[in-house]
Amino acid sequence: MFGQTLYTQWKWNRDFLAFYTAVGFAAPLVILWIALPHLGLTSALELVSVGNAVGMTTAVIASVAGLTVAWQGYGIDDRVGHIYALSLPITRRRALAMRAGAAALVLALPALGVWVGATLAAGQVALPATLHSYAGSLASRALLAAWLAHACMFALRYSAGRQAKMVLATLLVGLGVLGIAVVLLPPVRGALSSGYAFLISNPGPFGVLFARWTLIDV
């Protein structure tokens, strides 16, 4: 049963997965090939900056991959009114768990692309003794980021259904209003800043997306 669910997930998402895997693989190599000749490779700081650029690009790719897989997977069920999914003889909880599990597995592909690309890219650079490459860590974080982004979009889509776009827009507008409030109302700035910091820094729920991502570091 799960094998067949995984297979359908693969068939739904394989075009996008192939794209994100290729981009995840190519991004570290391309960034290093573009950046290195111009930076001169003399400074450890410059190398760390390039590593950061790879890390941030990887975070974006992983997040978008997670969001896309969740959005697309729901869309296919939604197109047939969820009738097929609801008519199968399993509980909704189990159906959702299998769908989320299958998506989590296929999202390993872009992370695998990142790992291979980052390993090859790191191998192109003669790192000073003080620096190390972290291709494995970067790929692991890419996987976690993809899962997190997927989980958020999956929860939003399956709980809000057709209204997901409206809920998403409301959330974004709400964040914008909060940003303005922070600027205009100094008394609330402290509380909001603390909340924001909790959300985006480790071990906050979105820490994996916003904390420091890098391929090359000390």
Place this chain on the structure above:
Amino acid sequence: MTHAITIENLAYRAGRHFAIRDLHMRVPNGSVYGFLGPNGSGKTTTIRLLLGMLPPADGTISVLGHDVPHGAHHALARIGYVPERLHLYPMLTVEETMRYHASFYGRWDATEAKRLRRAFDLRAEQRVGRLSKGEAGKLMMLLALAVRPELLVLDEPTDGLDPVVRRDVLAALLEYVSTHGATVLMSSHLVHEQERVCDWIGVMDAGRLVAEMPMHAFRSGIKRLRIAGAPAHASPTPFGILARRAGAGREEEWVVRDWRDDMTSWFANENTALREVVDLDLEESFVETLRAARDAGGRAA
């Protein structure tokens, strides 16, 4: 008599303009139950409620002995379902769809599925999204039958199919039912099709079940009577009066249900002349039943 489906006091509301109210329905075990009603009468909603796809606002639903919606997944394992529109994943092939479907059903009969695929002339590698309407209808019927269901729930299964495909689909259905003795609930607005295959009938209108009876009672019990000198207020009748209309001259036309030939004596006792008893076909019976239900609903309102 035991029942494959029992619905009591069911209520459901969808938006401001449509509601199912106080619905009672019993589908006897082993019957082929025709679920008739005009478009928008609530047939599909009722089917989705009894399959656990929608949560009822009130009432109880029991399907094959399981409470729905809580035990819907247990009931669904014993049900073959064909919805009114193609509900399968368009990017899978016929073969992949069969494999996917089979993985959820312990009762899946792979041999029968292959036989039906060949009988229906479906190509294994054909993508579901590229199937014609007739092929899609056949595939949905194949999936419903290959799970060897005890109950088949078919929502307009032949709607929009050409006569050849319709005959193939109905033949496969009847062959399965005659071999396995399964219960069938089949919604349709194609009255003549129901007349051929069903032995029970339920008529739904505006979210209410306005009639439920064996097919023979529906077919032979509803008559149009031509009467001369009808009393303004009839004393209690042994039959039900669905409609009463003015005819030519002093004549009246009554549409009655539960009619038997020995009831002609009632008119003699009332000093009323019964001129003619006209048999109605199923479609006319269906229309008269709906008209009577709407008149009664209008009076009640």
